[in-house]
Amino acid sequence: MIEAAMLWNEPNNKSHWDPELDPEWRLFAEMVSAAGHAIRAENPSLPRVLGGISPIDPGFIRRMERAGALDVVDAVAVHGFPLDWNLWQVHEWPAKIAEIRAVTHLPVWVSEVGISTFGAEEVQRWGVDRTAELLIGQAPRIHWYSLYDLPREWEATTRHREAEGSSYYRHFHMGLLRQDGTPKLALEAFARHTPALGLCQWFHYEDHRLDEAVAWMKRLGVTYLRTGLSWADSFRPNALDWFDRQMRALEDFDVTVTFCFTPEHRGLAPHHTSPPQDPNEFAEFCAAMVRRYAPGRVSAAVHR
Template identity: 70%
Template sequence: MIEAAMIWNEPNNKSHWDPEIDPDWSKFGEMAKLAARAIAGVNPDVKRVLGGMSPIDPSFVQRLGGYGVLDEIDVVALHGFPLDWNLWNINEWPAKVDEIAAVVPDHELWVSEVGVGSFGAEEVQEFGVKRTAELLIGKVPQVFWYSLFDLPQEWGATTRHREAEGSSYYRHFYMGLIKADGMPKLGLKAFEPYAAGMGLMQWFHYHDPRLDDAVAWMKRLGVTKLRTGLSWADSFRPDAIGWFDRQMEALADFDTTVTFCFTPEHLGIAPHHTSPPKDPQQFADFCAQMIERYAPASATAARVAAE
């Protein structure tokens, strides 16, 4: 069941949105407003989530508020990785949440992506799972741990500069609770007691062979909340809708937040997934089509009646 739709991913992170083309996020703001309105037009019961910010930046939120974006969304989302990429202490999580709450007091705040990798040692991740749960469960309504599986190194990470980022790039491959070869880490056992209160964030690649294993692991752990993505860029691949159908059918038992992001090369101002689109209405149309297909208002009404 899709309960929320997230509009983009980390729009204030230069690895996910091109700051050279849109230095003041005005293009993103216009696109986000159109997408939020399109989603609401199909099913107003689906929560509209502003793509999780990284870094956590009150001034970014206020800027988008000035563009009218906050009037169109229900949830402001935060992403944080204090033991891997961010320059702040893990114990600052409550203060980081409060910084954003102070500028958006009328919106829900979710931590839609938080993680600690095992790049240095599995014990670091084990600690990170426990401390993150202690700090955030109950502080915000929804928390999503990133991620269930390590990213296989041969796949490459979706960032702009890749190996030029040094160890920051390679940390992308160690964020899972389960290794790429299927072996559980210490962090998986640490996560299990919190699974009911802390969901998982797991990207699935086009025709991802890990999909069925992910569903089995999540059900075994007792996970009920999931955040994943449907890539606008992938929608132009052969049999994209067939893959999207298979993915969403497999995830039907979870309360899912689906993220819409990544620009098709031929529709961007620049030929890159981080580029603002030439026509932001095309992104909004994609969002509406996906909600109509996977979370139509009729399905929501039927579910409420059954409850």
């Protein structure tokens, strides 16, 4: 079932929102407000979550509050990767959650947390246990990123790609499973913490891993999942057929669906990070997806 709709992904990260086109995030807040109202009109009981921020920045949450974006969401979310990309230590997780709680009354979700095996699989195995110890009980939703390594033949969704050096290549080593589907050392550790830990797994258009991923998640005891439906992908041939297949495959899980990524021809600039030319077009996409996959049904309440 669809348990929540998330609006965008890492909006305060230039890999997912272009700050040169929207330096004060006014356009982003306008887009979120339009989408939040549109979702509420389709399904008043479906929780709406502000897209997970990275870095964890209380100032950004305050900015969204001033702009009115928090008026249309029921929770906020954070992302953290302290052993790979952040400039803080894994032991600081509770303090990072507290920083956001201090500036909003809304529940704080952890919609992505993960550790790569770029250096060694043993680091990830230790990190799963330490992360679970630090976060379970601190947030109503904890989505481990991710089940699969990103295939080497694909590109990571980030603006500067190889120019980022080793930071870019870490994107390809975040899975509990290797690209070929074989388990890494951390898989068994992760299974010890389900169902308290969920997963974040992005499925690309016509992703060949979908059915196998579902089987693995059930085997691991996963009950809740975060994934995405891409506004940009909605313009591909047979997009709705793919969306239908994806959502049918995931119907046994509590799914947080993330709506994000601007179609090149609908942005102020031809890139997925661009603000849309018309924020109502993104809102219309969100409404259409809720109407199709969560049409007015009663959804799980966001825990406070």
